[in-house]
Amino acid sequence: LDLSNCSLHSVPPGLAEATTAIVLDLTENPLTALPSGSLVGFMQLQHLAVPLALECPGGRDAWQKVTEDRSSRLCQGQRNPCNTSVELAWPCPENSVCAPDGPGLFQCLCHHPFHGYKCLREGTFPMLLFGGILGTATVSLALLLWGTQRRKAKTP
Numbered sequence: 001l002d003l004s005n006c007s008l009h010s011v012p013p014g015l016a017e018a019t020t021a022i023v024l025d026l027t028e029n030p031l032t033a034l035p036s037g038s039l040v041g042f043m044q045l046q047h048l049a050v051p052l053a054l055e056c057p058g059g060r061d062a063w064q065k066v067t068e069d070r071s072s073r074l075c076q077g078q079r080n081p082c083n084t085s086v087e088l089a090w091p092c093p094e095n096s097v098c099a100p101d102g103p104g105l106f107q108c109l110c111h112h113p114f115h116g117y118k119c120l121r122e123g124t125f126p127m128l129l130f131g132g133i134l135g136t137a138t139v140s141l142a143l144l145l146w147g148t149q150r151r152k153a154k155t156p
Contacts, residue, residue: 027072058104095119
């Protein structure tokens, strides 16, 4: 994805849709910062070129090789933050596993059948019970309103 020399002052909002990009060139743009969440989901990104004023997202530890020339910085070979000897700032809770989520980013995915906050809930969402209670409440309220408001309706 070549976005070089596009006069970008910030990361375009549509960039989030290009998560399958392998090469991304942002050089020759007046970018002052690369927001930390701008490359969330870019797990396949292997070559990123940024203006020299910017650091590689995730820092040097997130990339296998970082090279600089006169006007740009090339970040190559995205590393998996879950497979490093450096301990994660927020370790994943019990019943979950670490998964990469972009340069220097990770997410914790719950093991099946756990879900919810910190993967503490086991099983699946009680869809039948929820739907039954919601349906019963809706029908009851509709019948109540129909019965009480019927007398106010004008007859032809």
